[in-house]
Amino acid sequence: MTGNEELNELVYKWFMDACARLVTVSGPLIQTKAKKYAEELGLTEFKASNGWLESFLTRHNIVFKKQGGERGEVNPTTVAKWLDQIPSLCEGYSPEDIFNMDETGLFYRESSRSTFYTKGEDCAGGKRAKERITVALCASMTGEKLKPVVIGKARKPRCFGSISVDKLPVKYYSNKTAWMHSWCFEDWVKSLDQKMRAANRHILLFVDNAPVHPNITLRNVKLLFFPKNCTSVFQPMDAGIIQTLKLKYRKRQLAHVLSEMDRNSSQTGPEILKV
Structure with a gap:
């Protein structure tokens, strides 16, 4: 098994575990976890690019479910x-x-x-x-x-x-x-x-x-x-200002989710976010 194949397998196992634990999984979360695995495997040139993410999702038949929002009317x-x-x-x-x-x-x-x-x-x-x-x-x-x-x-x-x-x-x-x-x-x-x-x-x-x-x-x-x-x-x-603030907050939240998942293998997504 090549380095990237091993990496992909680890990421997929992590993904399945995250789904089973009701963790909300976004693209950046998958890419962040992939980078951590790459560091552990010594894959210094791996970048977890958007192209890699799309390939990973397609290979494992993973899709994204999105909810709509609301818009007001302006005169x-x-x-x-x-x-x-x-x-x-x-x-x-x-x-x-x-x-x-x-x-x-x-x-x-x-x-x-x-x-x-x-x-x-x-x-x-x-x-x-x-x-x-x-x-x-x-x-x-x-x-x-x-x-x-x-x-x-x-x-x-x-x-x-x-x-x-x-x-x-x-x-x-x-x-x-x-x-x-x-x-x-x-x-x-x-x-x-x-x-x-x-x-x-x-x-x-x-x-x-x-x-x-x-x-x-x-x-x-x-x-x-x-x-x-x-x-x-x-x-x-x-x-874009408020959105940027929330994105920065969510980025820190992603790091917290990954850290807690590694620390406690029995916690579910909702439990992790309460810590």
């Missing part, structure tokens, strides 16, 4: 009018002083709802994890990033240990739903106003037109609200 007239107004709305502000903020929900114990599986076999999974947090990101046109906001349910989650909430690299809030509330937004934007006042800066902050974003008057931060139901068109954070 084109509203879009056109708003685009015409943007230059005048931003007048007097340099690009480094024009910011955008948006929130997203993160089901941090959830994996992809799509998975590779052997064609003809059952594609049932385990119970979906529902634990979520809210993450809010804010950045300027020139790439200046402000400290992210994270909203959880617990006032001080056990995972924080002895770390003080004030020492975290994020601004942390908590409430029963782990959602953005108007008091959270108001506290955050007022602290941002104080920060800009200390730096002698005046900034323009674009946010969604949502009930949890109250229109309050500030000294150094001017709030500007996007038109209703137009987030998918106007929201810069939805143009």
